[in-house]
Amino acid sequence: DIQMTQSPSSVSASVGDRVTITCRASQGIGTSLAWYQQRPGKAPKLLIYAASSLQGGVPSRFSGSRSGTEFTLSISSLQPEDFATYFCQQTNSFPPTFGGGTKVEIK
Amino acid sequence: EVQLVEFGGVVVQPGGSLRLSCAASGFNFEDYTMYWVRQLPGKGLEWVSLIRWDGDTTYYADSLEGRFTTSRDNSKKFLYLQMNSLRIEDTALYHCAKATRAGDCSGSRCLFYGMDVWGQGTTVTVSS
Numbered sequence: 001d002i003q004m005t006q007s008p009s010s011v012s013a014s015v016g017d018r019v020t021i022t023c024r025a026s027q028g029i030g031t032s033l034a035w036y037q038q039r040p041g042k043a044p045k046l047l048i049y050a051a052s053s054l055q056g057g058v059p060s061r062f063s064g065s066r067s068g069t070e071f072t073l074s075i076s077s078l079q080p081e082d083f084a085t086y087f088c089q090q091t092n093s094f095p096p097t098f099g100g101g102t103k104v105e106i107k
Numbered sequence: 108e109v110q111l112v113e114f115g116g117v118v119v120q121p122g123g124s125l126r127l128s129c130a131a132s133g134f135n136f137e138d139y140t141m142y143w144v145r146q147l148p149g150k151g152l153e154w155v156s157l158i159r160w161d162g163d164t165t166y167y168a169d170s171l172e173g174r175f176t177t178s179r180d181n182s183k184k185f186l187y188l189q190m191n192s193l194r195i196e197d198t199a200l201y202h203c204a205k206a207t208r209a210g211d212c213s214g215s216r217c218l219f220y221g222m223d224v225w226g227q228g229t230t231v232t233v234s235s
Contacts, residue, residue: 034221043225044152049207055223087152091218095168098152 002026002090006099012107017078021102023088025069032092035064035073038101039084048073049091078104109133109224111203116229123193127229129186129203134224137181138209140217143188145199146228155201156188157217160210166217193233200228 003026013019023033031051036044046055048064051071061076075082083106088099115127129141143155156177157166165177176189186203204222206212212219 032219036221043202043227044204044222045225046207046221046223049221049223050219055207089152089221091215091221093215094166094218096154096218098154100151 001095002029002093002097004088004090004097004099006088006102008102009100010103010105012105013078014107015078015080017107019075019078019082019104021073021086021088021104023071023073023099025071025090028069029090029092031066032090033064033066033071034089034091035062036087036089037082037084038087039081044087047086075104109205111205111224111226113201113203113226113229116201116231118232118234119193120235121193121195121233123233124189124191125193125231127188127190127201127203127231129188129226131184131186131203131205134205135209136179136184140206140212141177141179141186142204142206142222143175143177143186144202144204144222144225145197146202147199153199158186159212159217164213190231193231195233198231198233200230202226202228 207220207223
């Protein structure tokens, strides 16, 4: 199975800050990566697919990028509704594995 | 509004069976690959299964060891997960989710665009 190592596991930030979350795949997956947001008590929500394609309706402050097997989710200016847990998922091969999650907390 | 609602989660003894259901609305259910994903207590997400739009092709996590079966009824817009020989480690919140894009796919290409809509989940607790 492809292992997805996500870091950091948590980050404290303030409204307006730029936040960056990283996922590293244990082997090459091309651009087959998705990012999800999960607010407490809610279902996960797709933010980014194919490493950098913004899902419809997702604010443009979210962006995704790739460098080799390292993938980054950036939030350019953190908003109150962005405090949540974020997961990456490789969508290259079975089983589609998830990263361990990053909790973005209010500083 | 696109919506997925899961139900059927209960407390069950080890070795027992359970069937989860997922009711879909607000989209052409018959056009989409569907998934089950579980969220282990205090932990992350684990993919369980995938079923193609036509119900003829399914994929499962190896860790399930053939104990779970996914099916669908396109006429009723329902997705199902039959869970047999349940173990304590199957305790989790079970979500159904839909593929981001409609249409046919094969193999791992069914995964590529991710899962754009998820249900809130239904809790399965396996305990004696």
